[in-house]
Amino acid sequence: SAVISQKPSRDICQRGTSLTIQCQVDSQVTMMFWYRQQPGQSLTLIATANQGSEATYESGFVIDKFPISRPNLTFSTLTVSNMSPEDSSIYLCSARTGSHEQFFGPGTRLTVL
């Protein structure tokens, strides 16, 4: 299994600012992902964080709005840029192990005023 931590756990931000969310996994994993969960909704994949190269974004998500880094096999960051109230969501980091189990961090609850 993999234990995933995220910082911050929650934040309240002003419109137009940016927030960087950190994700740390306790072991090396094959793949890391970032998901968004809007209030009362299911989870939607934002992007796959690739180690040492640009992230792979899903339709509807762009690098300028959600830049992602993954400098090594256990750490990744997601930045939510130029925030608006529509960005208020829970952002979850996820990691896939070599045995194809996939675990999630506790999430970052973001509120944009």
Added chain:
Amino acid sequence: AQKVTQAQTEISVVEKEDVTLDCVYETRDTTYYLFWYKQPPSGELVFLIRRNSFDEQNEISGRYSWNFQKSTSSFNFTITASQVVDSAVYFCALSEGDSSYKLIFGSGTRLLVRP
């Protein structure tokens, strides 16, 4: 295209009742993985099970059991003798066996277990 359908939006049962959560999936791949997660009111997503497409054996873990049927593209989850602590939103998810390993989630089923 891949898709996961959880037709039950919300289920309410009385404690000690058995309850089954339905999950139907669509994929064109022959290799894929199916998952169930629990999201309690605290918000974290708890991994429950992962099943690959080549293993149709049903699985039991304590009060939890899973029924995987490729013939009907279903991966249903049963809780036996439900407890109040089982109250949560349950998500079924699918990832195809290509190199992307993206998880596609169903819309979730909210389970309320009343004392």
